[in-house]
């Protein structure tokens with residue numbers, strides 16, 4: 244493998260200090276970075292390398308807690324880094340970068356910048372002749388804000404980079420447990436053979452967050468929870484649950500199967516939206532025993548009439564042979580009662596209950612992605628009792644991923660994603676077609692919400708969303724997993 248240079252645009256931003264530099268640091272500590280890997284940090288601030296490094300270390304330390312770098316580790320890591328200040332939107336600033344790049348090395352350009360800079364950065368890299376040799380580009384979401392704008396971004400990228408050199412990040416795919424979903428499904432025969440409409444009654448995917456919009460009112464108000472979380476993270480989880488086995492772990496095989504699922508999603512239109520979508524917006528409430536403001540009272544609020552959703556629940560259907568008649572209930576929101584990401588597979592009742600005492604107890608498989616990563620399976624067993632001959636109870640088989648992990652730390656998603664981008668493995672990055680098809684489905688849903696006046700219902704911060712979200716599932720005789 245050629246030696247690699249990482250060029251991080253937006254190096255003084257929040258993402259860089261919170262995720263990117265700590266992830267690279269952990270990889271360095273684990274001996275997983277090539278000894279000669281170089282990092283060019285590029286940002287607008289006109290400061291020296293020393294000042295940049297000092298500020299970076301301070302910020303990393305505050306995010307990394309016990310894992311923060313000590314002096315020795317920092318000295319080893321920081322010698323990889325150079326700093327260059329530049330206004331990315333001006334082509335004349337790219338000459339210095341050109342001088343530093345080396346055609347014999349792989350250049351990995353990481354755009355940790357606002358999306359409005361994606362196109363100018365690519366254009367200027369090209370005009371300044373920086374795109375010679377093996378070049379890859381890594382981008383963060385959002386890739387557009389609807390189908391049309393995402394196409395534009397993708398078209399710009401395609402002018403300068405081959406699809407095989409474009410690494411679109413959905414950080415959920417880098418989470419260890421999300422990758423484990425593939426292993427659970429495709430390395431366990433008993434799971435795999437029970438994974439369809441003949442055995443499964445319905446699927447729930449919940450991504451609950453305790454945080455509010457965290458000083459991002461201006462950004463968030465334009466997107467809302469559907470574009471911020473469903474179009475990407477929940478869609479990826481749904482695809483991994485619903486897709487057919489890929490014929491290999493090659494990026495293309497996995498992407499092809501995921502695209503089929505997005506295309507098979509039944510459109511939610513004017514005739515179905517009322518029964519299939521609930522939108523919510525948090526009002527004042529409690530979080531971690533503190534009173535917290537409602538969305539419209541958050542600092543930076545610019546419109547007290549905003550109807551942007553901070554919560555959404557959706558009943559979706561995948562129209563294919565495997566999933567016919569199996570609803571997928573999705574819900575996600577800010578300022579909910581708990582930070583939790585979990586997928587619940589509810590199996591069907593057995594056709595006939597020979598044990599008496601009412602309905603049989605259906606099995607559930609709970610795949611917990613965060614926190615307390617693991618898998619639980621509820622099994623029915625006999626209560627040990629002489630009085631009652633055959634009384635049944637639910638027992639849980641518990642697989643805790645924190646046990647038997649090398650060390651106690653579960654690696655952060657960005658560690659895996661950096662490693663894969665460096666090694667040229669695209670299987671955990673999102674392909675162009677997946678993104679565009681996902682936007683197509685979301686755009687339809689958004690249009691239907693607008694035309695049918697599906698406005699947001701208030702919910703108290705610290706709750707599980709508006710009461711209507713309970714009704715969405717309860718009217719089908721089911722309930723959200725508590």
Ligand code: BG6
Pocket residue numbers: 452471584
């Ligand atoms: C980001 C969203 O993509 O994911 C944020 O923009 C959200 O709004 C975050 O809070 C959630 O990520 P995680 O890894 O904390 O579940």
